[in-house]
Amino acid sequence: MAYFSLFYENPEQEETAKKQSQKQVYYRAKQKIQKKTYFVGSRMMVKEEAVDSSENLPSFFQDLNLDAIFLPWYDGAIPENIKELLFSFPHDTSIIAYRQEIYQDLEKPAVYLGFTEFRKGFTEAERLLNYRLQSDNPLQKGKYYLDAAILYYQTIKGLYYILKEHAVSTALTTLVPILAAYLERKDYYEFCLHAEDLKFKLEAIYCTLSIDGNVVKVSFQQSTEDYFGTVQKVFREGETGIPSISLFNQPVLNQFEGRLMSLVEKEYPKLCKEVLSFAAVSQPLVDEILMRLYRESDFYLSGHSLTERLKEKGFKLTYPEVQKQGTVNLQGICDIKLALxxxxxxxxxxxxxxxQEDSQGAFITGVNQGGKTTFARSVGQTIYLGMLGMPVIANKAKLCHFDGIYTHFTVEENQLVNNGKLLEELHHLKEILMSAPDNCLYILNEMFSSTTAADTYELTNLLLPQMFQKSGTVLCVTHVPELARRRDKMTSLIASVREEDGYKRTYKIEPGEAVLSARAIDIALKYHLSGEQIKERMANGD
Structure with missing residues (x-):
């Protein structure tokens, strides 16, 4: 069987991605405090317990808020076959270009509509085959098989002609002859013509229902109105409030439908026998390539939908230029969760x-609540989506190739693993250093915040050289400005403020020399929690 994937150019790339996705770093546990009530005699007591709230998602995926972007696509649970894509990074820039071309093809209304109709038809055909498995009436089973067979053929044929006319990407032009070969299989056209003929004959059967008290009389004859219309006229929902009914639209027939079906079999024995014989052949209607196309196309349609939502809000999107080595030049980026x-x-x-190409990364310092963490996330998100081949929010995006993203964001002390906060951080960082390949992006957010500034300085200086040894690029958000002042090849970025407006946060991160004050007093003043304000409130009895 020929190999085809919308994600990879060949099976070797797919196998590499599977192995890499299994080597991601996960948080050992993430806790949340759950309150439980219980009674001691007549007194109700409240007990707080730490419970595991972690999801089976790598730490970088959670830290960068990528779960908020991708989980809604899949109703809160990422399919296993998609995880290898989301949790791995392409080792070759050609894979990124391969995926970018598909997204660019989807920007054509005809191609987007073609894939939308393909998925709609495929989903309906799958539903019909599932109904067939659940049905206990042989003729109804046969009818579901006929409908599914015709729908598959029409769906594949529709996508084939659209891609043949409009697709230019390597992936979709490769798909065209695969679809053509599928449609041109031996006897397949005759098979579908036979199915359509039987379907037409079955749906040409008309009957008249006459209701006389508790008796329903059925007569089969040619009529301009089918029995569905007749029944619905009696049972329609209108001013009377009587609910309507729907016939033959579920796997198991009700008693009325079963009796009606038996009358059809008695009245048209030759046709029913022909339908049963056709369905008994049970020719496979799809193969693994088509099933894979169905599964993988959902990712691209969802990604296209995301970019369209962002465009509607006025964000400019661009396809990153990705080189094996070079600079990182991102202009006009922002956090996608905020953008949405x-x-x-x-x-x-x-x-x-x-x-620059010889840069080892950047320290990000500055005022509290100035947007430092959000900026670090936006960089990680932009680079990650760029590696997936998606367009990103940016006026300009030029990237060097990264073989992975590893993050360490400060978390609350976890009672579930019986370690202090610092020890748990060290465990997590050790796992990162052991798992990460060369040429990764590391995003470190407020490490070692449970220690003194001097200890943070020393621990960070011990950690960073080990990341640099692996050709890593580091973005480090820190509350210790001395780190940004004493390291070569690291850019110093600061969260800017407007001093004339009382150090108002601008949420702009710009190159600049690290300052000693994080301006926490501004936040205290905002919420009336400065030392003087607290004394005044206590004196007034507030």
Whole structure:
């Protein structure tokens, strides 16, 4: 069987991705506090317990809020066959180009409509075959098989002609002859013609229902109105409020439908026998390539839908230029989760990042609540989506190739693993260093915040050289400005403020020398929690 995938150019790339996806780093546990009530005598007591709230998602996926982007696509649970794509990074820039071309093809309305109709028809055909398995009436089983066979043929044929006319990507032009070969299989056309003929004859059967008290009389004859219309006139939902009925639209027939079906078999024995003989052959209607196309196309349609939502809000999207080595030049990026919740693009501050080819990364310092963590996330999201071949929010996006993204974001002390916060951080960082291949992006957010500034300085200086040894690029958000002042080949970025407006946060991250003050006093003043304000409130009895 020929190999085809919308994700990979060949099976070797797919196998590599599967292996890499299994080597991701996960949080050992993430806790949430759950309150439980119980009674001691007549007194109700409340007990707080730490419970595991972690999901089976790599730490980078959760830290970068990618779960908020992708989980809604899949109703909260990512399919196993998609995880190898989402949790791995292409080792070759040709894979990224391969996927970008597919997204660019989907921007053509005809191609997008073709895939939408393909998925709609395929989903309906799968439903019909599932009904066939559940049905206990042989003739109804046969009818579901006829409908599914015809629908598969029409769906594949429709996609074939659209792609033949409009597709230019390597993947979709490769798919065209595969679909053609499928449609041109020996006797397949005659098989579908036979199915359509039987379907037409079955659906040409008309009957008249006459209701006389508790007796329903059925007569078969040619009529301009089918029995569905006749029955619905009696049982329609209108001003009377009587609910309507739907016949032969579920796997198991009800008593009325079963009696009606037996009358059809008695009245048209030759046709029914022919339908049963046709369905007994049970020719496979699809193969693994078509099933795979059906599964994988959902990812691209969902991604296209996401980009269209962002465009409607006014965000500019571009396809990153990805080179094996080079600079990182991102202009006009932002956090996608914020972008999705924003009313318009102008409500969100856009940022830039420029890292030269010999750069080892950047320290991000500055005022508290100035957008440092959000900026780090936006960089990680942009690079990650770029590796998937998706267009990203940016005026310009030029990337060097990364073999992975590894993150460490500060978390609350976890009672579930019986370690202090610092020890748990060290365990997680050790696992990252052991698992990460060369040439990765590391995003570190406020490490070692449970220690003193001096200890954070020393521990960070011990950690970073090990990442640099693996040709890693590091984005480090830190509350210790001395780190940004004493390391070569690391860019210093700061969260800017408007001093004339009382150090108002602009949420812009710009190159600049790290400052000693994080301006936490501004936040305290905002919420009336400065030392003087607290004393005043206590004096007034507030």
């Amino acid at each position: 919740t924003a009313g318009k693009a102008k409500e969100i501050a856009l940022n830039n990042l420029l890292l």
